[in-house]
Amino acid sequence: IFGPAIALAIGAKFIPLRKPKKLPGEVISETYVLEYGTDCLEMHVGAIEPRERVLIVDDLVATGGTLCAAINLMGTCWS
Ligand SMILES: O=P(O)(O)OC[C@H]1O[C@H](OP(=O)(O)OP(=O)(O)O)[C@H](O)[C@@H]1O
């Protein structure tokens, strides 16, 4: 897991985006398409303030569906 270490190194906060039912409290969800079906990412409500800058870290990009879902979750905070 590289996200927390990168956040610490650059002085940023760490925000986990997790598969469904992993995060406690209120979440927002984004469903997306993978090579082998669909899945869903969740993020805590209020984790990001409007106009905050983000760095999205994942282990790999294949179709880009997961990355797009993460970007869409960011967008729900900025709108
Ligand atoms: O660009 P994409 O086509 O979306 O694929 C990339 C995603 O696939 C893998 O996760 P996966 O959904 O397989 O589950 P995992 O996190 O449990 O490994 C990987 O960790 C990326 O998040």
Ligand SMILES: Nc1ncnc2[nH]cnc12
């Ligand atoms: N194309 C791919 N290769 C390896 N791991 C993956 N996880 C999701 N898509 C993958």
